[in-house]
Amino acid sequence: MxxxxxxxxxxxxxxxxDVTAIKKECEELYPGYGEKISQTWRSKQVEYFMLRQLMGNYASLYSITHDALTYALNENDLQSSEQHEKHLLEAYLQLPLxxxxxxxxxxxxxxxxxxxxxxxxxxxxxxxxxxxxxxxxxxxxxxxxxxxxxxxxxxxxxxxxxxxxxxxxxxxxxxxxxxxxxxxxxxxxxxxxxxxxxxxxxxxxxxxxxxxxxxxxxxxx
Structure with a gap:
């Protein structure tokens, strides 16, 4: 030691x-797409903060998380709504240990x-x-x-x-x-x-x- x-x-x-647990909430709102949304959401979240760092174009991780979610929904041609996005972002504030x-x-x-x-x-x-x-x-x-x-x-x-x-x-x-x-x-x-x-x-x-x-x-x- x-x-x-x-x-x-x-x-x-x-x-x-556990960031992967967000797929449950994604699946409830978008049946059949929970896994895809959650995976893209996380990968884009990481990609975006690294890109913003390289570009010298800072945004808070909360803002980046919102942007990454929007991308994940668009990638799967899913209709977004302010209510759905608010629900998923709030779920990110209550991720399970x-x-x-x-x-x-x-x-x-x-x-x-x-x-x-x-x-x-x-x-x-x-x-x-x-x-x-x-x-x-x-x-x-x-x-x-x-x-x-x-x-x-x-x-x-x-x-x-x-x-x-x-x-x-x-x-x-x-x-x-x-x-x-x-x-x-x-x-x-x-x-x-x-x-x-x-x-x-x-x-x-x-x-x-x-x-x-x-x-x-x-x-x-």
């Missing part, structure tokens, strides 16, 4: 919360637990509150404060400044390979929560730890 870790920093979407998330966080509650996400606070704060995690986290950090999406070095530097630590004292967790790679490149210790059993990213940035789910973090209990 590495005793140098002074902060356990968690990504949110796909790491603590993965089954082990709350128990693992509770067992680590004596540690310095922090959220660090590309989500804007109008997404993050309701999500964390709805899941009953407010008391478990010491900080909820959003890149919206500096308008620099992960995996830019500036985003991780912002988190490091807020933590007041050295980079090697931070263990950053994410299920997203691109996020783990960015954090590793910056100098954080990293744990890839490889929920889908995917191969390592070919970026010469191997994570320090690889776990199937968050239970692997209990080695620091």
């Amino acid at each position: 590495n005793d140098s870790i002074k902060a356990f920093v968690f990504d949110v979407y796909g790491t603590l919360f 993965y089954s082990e998330s709350k128990e693992v966080l509770t067992q680590l509650k004596d540690k310095n637990l922090v959220v660090f996400s590309n989500g804007s606070h109008d997404m993050l704060d309701p999500l964390v509150k709805h899941a009953g995690l407010e008391e478990l986290f010491n900080q909820v950090l959003s890149i919206d404060d500096i308008k620099q999406f992960k995996p830019t070095p500036a985003s991780y530097h912002y988190a490091l400044e807020k933590l007041g630590l050295e980079s090697y004292e931070v263990l950053f967790m994410s299920s997203n390979g691109w996020d783990v790679s960015g954090a590793k490149s910056f100098g954080f210790q990293t744990a890839w929560i490889n929920r889908k059993g995917l191969p390592l990213e070919e970026l010469d940035l191997e994570p320090d730890y690889v776990f199937d789910d968050l239970n692997g973090l209990l080695k620091w209990k």
Whole structure:
């Protein structure tokens, strides 16, 4: 066990919360298309924030999530409505936790637990509150404060400044390979929560730890 870790920093979407669960609400509104909508919605969400970062054309993740949903519906030639979009966006604020998330966080509650996400606070704060995690986290950090999406070095530097630590004292967790790679490149210790059993990213940035789910973090209990 590495005793140098002074902060356990968690990504949110796909790491603590199950973004794929949104397909249920999509299916209810658009029968037969739930899976397709949810997959495109998530992929376009990631694509759009990375493109906006490259273009220097920032928008909050909430706005990007709305745009990605519109694209997903258009791709499938589905009729959109303000009511449907509002319902799906609200569902994104109430995504379910993965089954082990709350128990693992509770067992680590004596540690310095922090959220660090590309989500804007109008997404993050309701999500964390709805899941009953407010008391478990010491900080909820959003890149919206500096308008620099992960995996830019500036985003991780912002988190490091807020933590007041050295980079090697931070263990950053994410299920997203691109996020783990960015954090590793910056100098954080990293744990890839490889929920889908995917191969390592070919970026010469191997994570320090690889776990199937968050239970692997209990080695620091």
